[in-house]
Amino acid sequence: MSGVIGQAVSRIDGPAKVTGSAHYSGEIALPGLAYAEIVGARVASGRITSIDTAQAEDAEGVAGILTHLNMPKVNNVPLLPSLIGGPAPGETFFPMQDDVVHYAGQPVAIVVADGLEQAQHAATLVQISYAETPSITTIDQGRADAYEPEKIFGGLMPAQTRRGNVEDGFAAADLLIDAPFRFAANHHNPIEALTTTAVWDGDQLTLYDSCQGIKAVQLTVAALLGLSPSKIRVLTRYVGGAFGAKAMVWPHVTLTALAAQYVRRPVRLALPRGQMFTSCGHREEQEQHIELGATSDGKLTAIRHHKISITSPFDDWAEPAFGVASQLYACPGFEGVHRLVRGNTMTPTFTRGPGEAVGVFTLECAMDELASELGIDPIELRLRNITDVDPNTGHPWSSYGLRECFERGARRFGWAGRNPQPRSERHGNWLIGTGMATAGYPIAFFMHTQRARAHLYADGTAIVQTATQEFGTGTSTVMTQVAADGLGIGLRDVRFEFGDTDLPNAGSPVGSNGAMMVSAAVHNAATAVRDQLITLAVSDSQSPLHGADPAGVVVAGGRMTLAGDANTGETYSSLMQRHIMSDAEAIGSWDPPPLDTPHGLLTFGAQFARVAVDADLGIIRVRHMVGAFAPGRVLNPKTARSQLMGGMLWGMSQALLEGTHMDTRHGRWANASLGDYLVPVNADAPDVDVELIEVEDHVTGPLGVKGVGEIGQVGAAAAIANAVYHATGYRVRELPIAVEHLLAHLPSGPASAAAGAQPDLT
């Protein structure tokens, strides 16, 4: 009501973050703190034949060492994505329960010492011998035994998506596109490593944990240790980035709790950067194969989209690749199939834009190819195929906006008048190309009841609380705005309190659902308090509002007035003081619509990119990116833009930089450091323009918020890959795109004459 929703408010956590006074999980001062270091398995498969901790135990400062020989047994807990709101272990396997090694880096010992350096040193003194067995760590090694799982994604999604009849669709097609793609594994690498501090007080456990969902941590550790959740409190305010790495609760959290119990002191574990590659999941290595059938006027008749990827020995995990890819276009026939290979890696996990960032890449590169083959402008081709209803269900979208995204994005980018001919623009030695792609991201109503508490004092200030945490999305700022708006008071009069599992329940903000679900609960709490006081005022004979229709009362600046008559009214304070009330309070709750709600549920967008490719060396520079998105209602354009921009640059990175490569001789990641695993630095990042298109949505909660966390990434890599084709005339079908892919296909390269020919993937 107070108009603060939609304002570009600067982050309220800004002063703490720019002065270094914001405390992250590893920065809580605790008396008697000891430091833990995990020893990871050196081999990828086999058994531990002997483990000798004597030398390590004798090292200075060592307080205790746990291995499978003395580690307490934990309960088996099924893998369920944290968005459900229950226990959410990242893998069903829990380490140090026996002598079997399933993957390199699997924790086999945990060393605790007085000092950090002492723990690090003692960890190197633990002597372990292994009986190594052959490992499978790539798709190629396990392809012969690939299987089709029943369900993927922690049992949440079917492994197949089908509609219509693809064979009929291909028979009716005038043109076929057949494109195989391969994708390297990716690691999230938030700059703050996963860090846990565990403190026991009798049978009460307090955890300070760098996570995406404190409730998920509480429930997971409780389930594993067989403790009541009421005995566990998780305190986490600021998290140094997550991107999916902290969405599930990984074994090191519970290991730290067990280590603290063992040494009877508070224990902190901060994963070293190298262990970040074997401790918190990854985007799995995968291949996707897409076939499109289309009529000569560009109408899709069939899509067949298959994926094969590698998972752990214990879990059928695949990022679901065909959510958005099956929904963007009104193609009558669709077939999506996930296949898996079991390998010696840990269970993969959510990585920004899980599944969709890769599935949409494949679809949108194939669409670009189709546009080239048909001589139709890429945007026009999409416009001929987009649909006002979800093609899988026939339900209308809860809100749409895709046409406006194409229009506004194209205008901002300067798409009109583009010469579709590859290699048609050259500046000096740079081949210039432009590309575009459609973006989409699902809205998933898997969460449980969301709750928040609003507490208004008689001086007109408020505290609003919920058990969420700030990992850079801007939630603490945005929820302050939502609370101020709902209460009808100023931003400065609200303190938003979060980061404590003792506060009312909020789910893990994953899958771009944070702003939607948390704002719904905060809004409902704030307006419940407002409505209590309006009800009191209109029934109070001493109030100027006495007898008024409560629906006709508005609140701004802490003052309740008649709508359209600002002179008739009074402040919350005067009402509360007259009634000798020191405060008013309400819990607001929100339940998502049922999963079978009759609406198509996606957020939409359009991506554009301009690249320059060195005509001799194949070096690729992204010059400019434009994204236009329709995320429902925008609560704060400043923070929303930043999240979308970050997502788009993740898409740039997905296209050109990121790949973790397996050394199959040892079954270990070969580039497990920030020096070898490339992420963008400032010089890699082009300027990014973000267009926000607000669309009204009456399904996604009281404020009509969709989400901005992932959609920025979806489609961005495809726009860049399509631009690389436009610049060079060559389609690279492997990510990340590297100089090596292009060298033979540049103007001065040996295959120059064949530019535009199909690549040879062998």
Add this chain to the structure above:
Amino acid sequence: MDGEIAALPAERGPSAQAVTLTINGEPRPLRIEPRVSLLDALREHLGLTGSKKGCDQGTCGACTVWVDGRRALACLTLAVTCEGHEVTTIEGLSAGGELHPMQAAFIDKDAFQCGYCTPGQIMSAVALLDEGHAADDGQIREWMSGNICRCAAYPNIRAAIRAVRDAAGGE
């Protein structure tokens, strides 16, 4: 195993010794082992957690501080070598509770999201202006490339640096 070697006492490095570091203009006496990095001395021994650990390997820049006014990676610097030198951390940047213009610009331009790389970015950004490496965006991009921002706030970081440069009358 060779019995004689097994009988040797466990391996021990040099023990903790007294050092006085000068941090943000103040002498800070402490007892640390020679192997303690400046970053761990700040974070684990002195309670100055504004400097962040992103990699402990010199690859991310989250630990950027100044030693005698020059940018240094605190994770690759042994604390004992800093005796007699002036160490400045993010906590020393804003005098008397007033934000440094670069800190204010980072908030204004939304030059961070999670904030974990931010102290290092700001220490680099302020040094960049002093070094004369902010003449144009090309220079800023190169000379800020030692500081990784995984949230990818880079365009906004450049905007913040430009704003401070231009307010100071350019270079």
